[in-house]
Amino acid sequence: MILAMTPLRIAIDAMGGDHGPRATVSGAALALAERPNASATLYGRCHLLDVELSRLPAHLAHVCDRIDFVEAGDSLPVDMTPSRILRDARPNSLHASLLALRNGEAQACVSAGHTGAIMALARRDIGMLVNVARPAISAAIPTVSHRPCYMLDLGANVDARAEHLVDFAVMGAAMVRLLDNVPRPRVALLNVGVESSKGERRVRDADALLRAAEHSRFEYVGYLEGDALFTGNTDVAVCDGMVGNVALKSSEGLARMLGERLRGEFQTGWYAQVVGWLATPVLRRFLQELNPVRYNGASFLGLRATVVKSHGSARADGFAYAVRRAVDEAALNLPGRLMS
Amino acid sequence: MILAMTPLRIAIDAMGGDHGPRATVSGAALALAERPNASATLYGRCHLLDVELSRLPAHLAHVCDRIDFVEAGDSLPVDMTPSRILRDARPNSLHASLLALRNGEAQACVSAGHTGAIMALARRDIGMLVNVARPAISAAIPTVSHRPCYMLDLGANVDARAEHLVDFAVMGAAMVRLLDNVPRPRVALLNVGVESSKGERRVRDADALLRAAEHSRFEYVGYLEGDALFTGNTDVAVCDGMVGNVALKSSEGLARMLGERLRGEFQTGWYAQVVGWLATPVLRRFLQELNPVRYNGASFLGLRATVVKSHGSARADGFAYAVRRAVDEAALNLPGRLMS
CATH class of the missing domain: 3.40.718.10 (Isopropylmalate Dehydrogenase)
Structure with a gap:
């Protein structure tokens, strides 16, 4: 701290x-x-x-x-x-x-x-x-490791160009380096696949720009697929605001649904109800982590x-x-x- | 069936x-x-x-x-x-x-x-x-209601134009109407907000096209935010393949992480372990629903x-x-x- x-x-x-x-x-x-x-x-x-x-x-x-x-x-x-x-x-x-x-x-x-x-x-x-040129909204999401992953942009822009995505990478890396004391953050571009031929033109162009330059203060690790956001292998995940906003809000909606379903499972039948009562402290700990999905506080970079x-x-x-x-x-x- | x-x-x-x-x-x-x-x-x-x-x-x-x-x-x-x-x-x-x-x-x-x-x-x-003009990949995601929500496109295209999004709406609605026997499916466009001024140009253009036409076979309900995907209020959620792919995969990644955390909570300390053993049937039911997040089977429309x-x-x-x-x-x- x-x-x-x-x-x-x-x-x-x-x-x-x-x-x-x-x-x-x-x-x-x-x-x-x-x-x-x-x-x-x-x-x-x-x-x-x-x-x-x-x-x-x-x-x-x-x-x-x-x-x-x-x-x-x-x-x-x-x-x-x-x-x-x-x-x-x-x-x-x-x-x-x-x-x-x-x-x-x-x-x-x-x-x-x-x-x-x-x-x-x-x-x-x-x-x-x-x-x-463009601001970006960034928030941290929890991962399976101890370190969160910062996503940006989460909706400040919906038509970011390749240069803007590169700016987001630089800003996100600086934030993680300074605030979370990560000497050389790992930065990735969110995409539909990890192969270089995949994805939107602007993402491929941003990939080329990030590969072309030397980055002493962060490590550019290439593309990242959505399911890898929560693995803790990346410190900064860069995307357009439309993609980031929908992905983050989808995750929040899913977490809410799963929380409700888990409560529901422990109310189905007398056995589940008794076990649910016994499991209250464990479940409460889990549900607290679930909600919210993101640590609270989005930074406007x-x-x-x-x-x-x-x-x-x-x-x-x-x-x-x-x-x-x-x-x-x-x-x-x-x-x-x-x-x- | x-x-x-x-x-x-x-x-x-x-x-x-x-x-x-x-x-x-x-x-x-x-x-x-x-x-x-x-x-x-x-x-x-x-x-x-x-x-x-x-x-x-x-x-x-x-x-x-x-x-x-x-x-x-x-x-x-x-x-x-x-x-x-x-x-x-x-x-x-x-x-x-x-x-x-x-x-x-x-x-x-x-x-x-x-x-x-x-x-x-x-x-x-x-x-x-x-x-x-363009194919789309569609898959069903579970919701809090009994009816799934079909998302498309999930990655067949990454640069869909407004007309393509309208085609996706028509195809998705036809699929739900015929396969799931929903007489007049509710169709929405995924966006960063529900207000008409929000979002990408192509999404706003698609919204205008969908509002301008009469749709006897589906109901166009406007914009949908990511967290509302799982509420069961929409039958078809239309988006570009980049947005859909990242949102779906993020949700899968989150579900996997939460499943692991839930297992982890029931292994922390002897009390949680005993309760976890008692809760095995209930948890198994819940974890089975979790994995995979989507019903298996993506249709290429x-x-x-x-x-x-x-x-x-x-x-x-x-x-x-x-x-x-x-x-x-x-x-x-x-x-x-x-x-x-």
């Missing part, structure tokens, strides 16, 4: 996500308890945030003086298109937290709001790194400052994970070192 | 797949036991096939007179590219079974060989339906005759599923009715 030594302030969209302040206030407090140099400003409806703060358990009381609230309106409606969001002049909690990041009042921003909204406002208000998205359905524990991730990325100055 | 009344012969590539004749001979026998009007010709190394035939259990002895063997060489090397396969003049078991289909000696073909090899040889030797691919890792049971599927598709004359 990385502990930043310099004081850092995190701007938090307190109203975003399915659970709003209930998840964001206690999630922020949980994260600050583990990151003593960090403080947080939560943007949203202060009277709602105050209620949640008063509900914090006693063992989190010591972090309250590192939490501030700023009145900033509600979260954005879920059905609002990015173009309407960009034209909308009314205050909202996501926009307020991004402005704090832009104005230097905070060093990172966290939101559980909608990906499209965060991306649209962040590109306008925070801006892109000069040498990155390519922006000029750290922006992390929490899963919309995350509760306090999950939101805390996203906040810790934002603290760690900001502490390392990840955006400034992504293309190095 | 559909029982064809006319006699049908299935040409089987007996050497393909990880388990070769061990899976294909008993798989064919199992399928014929359930399809009394069908017979099978297996192409491969006859002395190996004879050994497997002699090992069939007594309750399958009555199908042996509906099984023939034809000497036809081995399976193709796994690392052979489609272009080399097309140039290769040596006999192989896949090619022999496809030729039998082309020459009218059989009404369907089944192989557990490599997708790329089957597709390349089938396009050349069987040919495409005149009104279909758009060819002029029925070609079904079995999963390479399928054993006799799985291969039998693919053979039964081939019998049913041929009995319904599915290829001739796909674009109706």
Whole structure:
């Protein structure tokens, strides 16, 4: 775990996500308890945030003086298109937290709001790194080994060209090297097969570009098929946002279905019910790992400052994970070192 | 279950797949036991096939007179590219079974060989339906409801255009209507979100084409996100082969990882071990559903005759599923009715 030594302030969209302040206030407090140099400003409806703060358990009381609230309106409606969001002049909690990041009042921003909204406002208000043409969303997925695999892009773009995929490879590798202390991450391109003749033109072109250059800071290992994502043999899996988004969400949907089926199997007949009752602690451990499939916290790479998205359905524990991730990325100055 | 009344012969590539004749001979026998009007010709190394035939259990002895063997060489090397396969003049078991289909000696073909090899040889030797520009591979995935969801394309093409996606929708719907007796299947386009502004250009164009036309034989329900594949709300999920292939294989990889983890949880400590032993029948039922994620048997839609691919890792049971599927598709004359 990385502990930043310099004081850092995190701007938090307190109203975003399915659970709003209930998840964001206690999630922020949980994260600050583990990151003593960090403080947080939560943007949203202060009277709602105050209620949640008063509900914090006693063992989190010591972090309250590192939490501030700023009145900033509600979260954005879920059905609002990015173009309407960009034209909308009314205050909202996501926009307020991004402005704090832009104005230097905070060093990172966290939101559980909608990906499209965060991306649209962040590109306008925070801006892109000069040498990155397209941003990418990256999240870690668990594997059979101890190390997660980071996938990117998960939906920031749906028509990435070969050069963009190469940028994603460089950014993903830098993130893993700096955040997870992997000296030379293994980077692969997701494809329909491992043979060089296979797949989309842009993927084959990206493969050629990655093979042509020398990469002292990561190892390009070629193509990766979808079923190998979870084997732990690759640190970074690069793909277009359409492919990554559908693959990740399919996996989440499957995990949810299997969890339900497993519960169902232990409710069929008296024998299964008794064994299911006995197996409760074991099954609970397993089901907790199942949900969510990804570690919570998707990083928006390519922006000029750290922006992390929490899963919309995350509760306090999950939101805390996203906040810790934002603290760690900001502490390392990840955006400034992504293309190095 | 559909029982064809006319006699049908299935040409089987007996050497393909990880388990070769061990899976294909008993798989064919199992399928014929359930399809009394069908017979099978297996192409491969006859002395190996004879050994497997002699090992069939007594309750399958009555199908042996509906099984023939034809000497036809081995399976193709796994690392052979489609272009080399097309140039290769040596006999192989896949090619022999496809030729039998082309020459009218059989009404369907089944192989557990490599997708790329089957597709390349089938396009050349069987040919495409005149009104279909691109073939598509389709397989069923389980859902929380009783009805599976059919995904296509799973990797026949990696650069499908909007018109191709519309063809896939029509073909997938016809297959579900005829094979699964769903009067008006619900068809969706896989995308990164459900809002109309989202996603790749070709997906949005296909959406516009599907909305513009009247579809008396299926219901177009719009976009579908990856996590909704397993909810059972959609009968046919249409996507480009790159997206479908990565999503399906990711799901398979995840299911495998979760199966291993579940076994692992029940081996951690004496309490979990005892409960795991008691839970064996329940867990076995669950793990059987897990593996494989897809019902075995991927249909190649758009060819002029029925070609079904079995999963390479399928054993006799799985291969039998693919053979039964081939019998049913041929009995319904599915290829001739796909674009109706």
